Amino acid sequence: MCDFEADSLCSWQNVQQGDDFDWIRYRSSTPTDxxxxxxxxxxxxxxGARMF
Incomplete structure (x- = not known):
């Protein structure tokens, strides 16, 4: 069991090469309306925290 309240990506991971973006753990509303x-x-x- 995992949620994003802990400072963790759980089982998610950021690929360092060959992708267009990385997951960001974010609190509050998103930066785009x-x-x-x-x-x-x-x-x-x-x-609460969410991945963005």
Whole structure:
């Protein structure tokens, strides 16, 4: 069992070569308007962490 509240990517990983982006663990709203969830599914509020 894993969630993104701990400072971890769980079983996810960032490939260092050959991809266009890396996963970022993010709290609060996303930096772009009208994207991302309104709240975190673990904490049920906007303070929870998510991967972006």
């Amino acid at each position: 009208d994207t991302g969830p309104d709240f975190d599914h673990t904490l049920k509020n906007d303070k």
